[in-house]
Amino acid sequence: TARLTNGTVFFEDCRHIVLPKLGRLRIKGAQQRLLDRQGETRIGTVSISKDAADRFFLSLQLGSDTPFVPKLSRTNRQIGIDLNTENFLIASDGRTVANPRYYRTIKGKLANAQRTLSRRQRRAKKEQRSLQESKNYQKQRLLVAKIHARVFDRRHDFLQRTSTALIKNHDLVVTEELRSKNLLKNHALAMSISDVGWRSFLCMLSYKAGLYGRQFITVSPKNTTQTCHDCGFVMGSDGTEKLTLADREWICPQCHVHHIRDYNAALNILEKGLQKQQKA
Structure with missing residues (x-):
């Protein structure tokens, strides 16, 4: 198995990566095909991001002297x-x-969840609580975000x-x-x-x-x-x-x-x- 590394970032195996400061993290995805590649693959910039649904994503900038996908033969079509x-x-x-029509399939469920979110927002404002401190609001915000993420x-x-x-x-x-x-x-x-x-x-x-x-x-x-x-x-x-x-x-x-x-x-x-x- 190839070793993907830039000196500070490297894969231990197809399920674990080691990052500076954060240490060893468990990941999932299609990185096994990268580890099985022939030739050297270099890791460049590494970014970690979080979306509104509280999901974390790891992005790697990779470089190699060999193509990442095979050249396809002509189809004449x-x-x-x-x-x-x-x-x-x-x-x-x-x-x-x-x-x-993915959005239409969840439109009703999303509308109900957003109405609940609006009610909790109004309640927090009426009670002069910040939205960051309102646990019910944050719980509902996460639910709405997960519905959007699913679509x-x-x-x-x-x-x-x-x-x-x-x-x-x-x-x-x-x-x-x-x-x-x-x-x-x-x-x-x-x-x-x-x-x-x-x-x-x-x-x-x-x-x-x-x-x-x-x-x-x-x-x-x-x-x-x-x-x-x-x-x-x-x-x-x-x-x-x-x-x-x-x-x-x-x-x-x-x-x-x-x-x-x-x-x-x-x-x-x-x-x-x-x-x-x-x-x-």
Whole structure:
């Protein structure tokens, strides 16, 4: 087993690390694969942080002359992805990934916990006690934080697994540029857009593409939904009306091809990405 150390910080085994001043700490995580790596791995900056749910995290900056992930062979596959609120995504190969909607599953429980937290806050203020000294308030604050953390962890795990699968199985992944700030102005969709985690997902695709030697491209979303992939006709032109969010399926008035709205958009996104790749 390799010994990860920088002289003052080192792993005793896959479950224990020794830090200056703090001494020997028990940890959990995926560090066994680091200890099993061939070649030297150097530890740089070490940071310890605590989140609102009172969980402690250890972050290590690592350096090595050998790659941390193996180089992947080419798949000769490309994919375009349409992100939407109906599903999490629809791909140009016809696959659909459902939106897990993690926040909605705990919305009622969270609302009840936050109301209790507000009552305890008002009580402490009325009795002129600081919130730091109010044990009931701190206990409830921790409960609310743990509910939020549970949702974050589940969403983060879902995004990690989905992004890794897309990058590993395709040489080129194309998505539309994210403009969620504008979409959030639509209050009817704000919760769905915030819950889905699109921005984090695109960041994961970007850094994993660099990590695994794949290509990730974003394209302008302009007319990707309104354009017929078969003949190129754009809805809203020649006296036609633009598609609305309620129009999940439509028939092209020019070539009369029936389209599933988001699948057609994914095909257009892939085509735009291939054109952008050729120009680069």
